[in-house]
Amino acid sequence: MPAQDVDVVVVGMGPGGEHVASRLARAGLTVVGVEARLLGGECPYYACVPTKMMVRAAETLAEARRVDGLAGSAETRPDFGPVAARIRREATDDWDDEVAVRRFADAGGRFVRGRGRITAPGEATVTTSDGEQVFRARRAIVLNPGTEPSAPPVAGLAEVPYWTNRDAVAAERPPESLLVLGAGPVGCEFAQVFARFGSRVTVLEVKPRLVAAEEPEASRILTEVFRAEGVDVRTGVKVRRFDHDGAGGGFTATLESGEELKAQRLLVAAGRRTDLAALGVGVLGVDDQAATLAVDERMRLAPGVWAVGDVTGRGAFTHVSMYQARIAAADILGEGGHGKDGDGEVADYRAVPRVTFTDPEIGSVGLTEAAARERGLTVRTGQTDLSTSARGWIHRSGHPGLVKVVEDAERGVLVGATVVGPYGGEVLGALAVAVHGEVPTSRLRRMMFAYPTFHRAIESAVDDLASS
Numbered sequence: 001m002p003a004q005d006v007d008v009v010v011v012g013m014g015p016g017g018e019h020v021a022s023r024l025a026r027a028g029l030t031v032v033g034v035e036a037r038l039l040g041g042e043c044p045y046y047a048c049v050p051t052k053m054m055v056r057a058a059e060t061l062a063e064a065r066r067v068d069g070l071a072g073s074a075e076t077r078p079d080f081g082p083v084a085a086r087i088r089r090e091a092t093d094d095w096d097d098e099v100a101v102r103r104f105a106d107a108g109g110r111f112v113r114g115r116g117r118i119t120a121p122g123e124a125t126v127t128t129s130d131g132e133q134v135f136r137a138r139r140a141i142v143l144n145p146g147t148e149p150s151a152p153p154v155a156g157l158a159e160v161p162y163w164t165n166r167d168a169v170a171a172e173r174p175p176e177s178l179l180v181l182g183a184g185p186v187g188c189e190f191a192q193v194f195a196r197f198g199s200r201v202t203v204l205e206v207k208p209r210l211v212a213a214e215e216p217e218a219s220r221i222l223t224e225v226f227r228a229e230g231v232d233v234r235t236g237v238k239v240r241r242f243d244h245d246g247a248g249g250g251f252t253a254t255l256e257s258g259e260e261l262k263a264q265r266l267l268v269a270a271g272r273r274t275d276l277a278a279l280g281v282g283v284l285g286v287d288d289q290a291a292t293l294a295v296d297e298r299m300r301l302a303p304g305v306w307a308v309g310d311v312t313g314r315g316a317f318t319h320v321s322m323y324q325a326r327i328a329a330a331d332i333l334g335e336g337g338h339g340k341d342g343d344g345e346v347a348d349y350r351a352v353p354r355v356t357f358t359d360p361e362i363g364s365v366g367l368t369e370a371a372a373r374e375r376g377l378t379v380r381t382g383q384t385d386l387s388t389s390a391r392g393w394i395h396r397s398g399h400p401g402l403v404k405v406v407e408d409a410e411r412g413v414l415v416g417a418t419v420v421g422p423y424g425g426e427v428l429g430a431l432a433v434a435v436h437g438e439v440p441t442s443r444l445r446r447m448m449f450a451y452p453t454f455h456r457a458i459e460s461a462v463d464d465l466a467s468s
């Protein structure tokens, strides 16, 4: 089949790819959007949206269990049915992307379902169920392939029918018992959800703490909450091998210590992987054995090629992908903007916010204390216990938490902050503005914080800076 000339080819239609493709199509360019699975990517079908529906349901159970001692008594009879139905009907349309495909067509784009790769500079080849289509992109190729769940090299793991996030969001009922391998955000969110719906959950983490990328104080609080809710937290453990008894006996994890742990299901949440060689970036002279694509501040990878999203390694979050997509689209369109050199917006990662939607939520922005020290900054930190703040005390149950701020003491501005607690991700908003806007801490200290809100604890944390 002869090559087809178009303006833009977008390979991978995750949140960032969809955003760039739609924006460019609406601007009048001829855009082909290529997606191997579902248009919209991981976030709406297997990640953010369905997991947050699970989290929302699980937190209502937890709140109901807090009625005792505050408002009488309440009995809960957990039923996962409404959660599974909501994910199937409202979130994913039964894992059907027809609505998204129509939305893209309405924006003026052309959708091709298939697997794309770069086959020459300015050329992308798509393998579809009907064969191959070759596109020559006059203006741009944009890569947004996202990541796949990865499986660590543990003996036996490749042979057992473990779950990834994609299976877990499609669960019709909670497993009786669940082993979770990996305690990053994915493992922790699922562990708490299923435990609250009655699963006996064991978390196995090789690092010494849960959510190890976050402040150690956050890990400590989460560990205490998990254990109080009956989750068996095993940190600093190595699994020697996994076995599965096909006759219904379930999974066995044998630890290095020789201890055997059994469960009906195994969820592997041990990180993500990319496959740059399959994307064909080698023909551009880009290292295709690397884990991520090193793009510049306008998401440019090579002449005529941009990349956005998790594959760039700048934070595996939907909001990062969408932010990068906005910058890439403006760059492709040659739009001027408010960038530092007046030549279009450039990416700034100083204030990347992240929220792990456990209860308590762990919201953070910018650098942790350890990361700030690694950068050689003169660091001062301030902290306050949320449970002893006025609002935390009033809240009483479900109130463990803290606010921690990290200051570059030489410049007198916050470079990072963490909020653990009820609505921690929302309270974080104020601190994200402070880090993004480089608001002097002296000025934050003179600000008023409404009484008695959770965010008022920011004042105590900022005051505490002086004493460290």
Ligand SMILES: Cc1cc2nc3c(=O)[nH]c(=O)nc-3n(C[C@H](O)[C@H](O)[C@H](O)COP(=O)(O)OP(=O)(O)OC[C@H]3O[C@@H](n4cnc5c(N)ncnc54)[C@H](O)[C@@H]3O)c2cc1C
Pocket (backbone or CB within 6 Å): 011, 012, 013, 014, 015, 016, 017, 034, 035, 036, 037, 038, 039, 040, 041, 042, 043, 046, 047, 048, 049, 051, 052, 114, 115, 116, 117, 144, 145, 146, 147, 165, 186, 278, 279, 308, 309, 310, 311, 315, 316, 317, 318, 319, 321, 357
């Ligand atoms: C369980 C879970 C929960 C999460 N929760 C949150 C959350 O609450 N908040 C948050 O901000 N982030 C969350 N994330 C992360 C979030 O899902 C990703 O950061 C987000 O999806 C952005 O990814 P992306 O734009 O890089 O592409 P993705 O969403 O990964 O999509 C990439 C798409 O490209 C397609 N593709 C890949 N290669 C090709 C190819 N060669 N040809 C054609 N198509 C291809 C894939 O099929 C995929 O659909 C979560 C992740 C997981 C796993």
Ligand SMILES: NC(=O)c1ccc[n+]([C@@H]2O[C@H](COP(=O)([O-])OP(=O)(O)OC[C@H]3O[C@@H](n4cnc5c(N)ncnc54)[C@H](O)[C@@H]3O)[C@@H](O)[C@H]2O)c1
Pocket (backbone or CB within 6 Å): 152, 153, 154, 181, 182, 183, 184, 185, 186, 187, 189, 204, 205, 206, 207, 211, 212, 237, 238, 239, 269, 270, 271, 272, 315, 316, 317, 354, 355, 356, 357
């Ligand atoms: N709320 C959110 O925004 C949200 C939620 C989920 C995921 N995400 C994004 O998705 C990305 C992937 O999340 P994730 O939790 O899968 O990955 P992760 O890399 O954050 O965590 C994986 C964990 O698995 C552990 N691990 C790896 N091999 C192991 C082994 N053999 N035994 C025991 N533990 C092992 C690692 O030490 C690590 O703690 C994250 O970087 C995050 O940005 C975001």
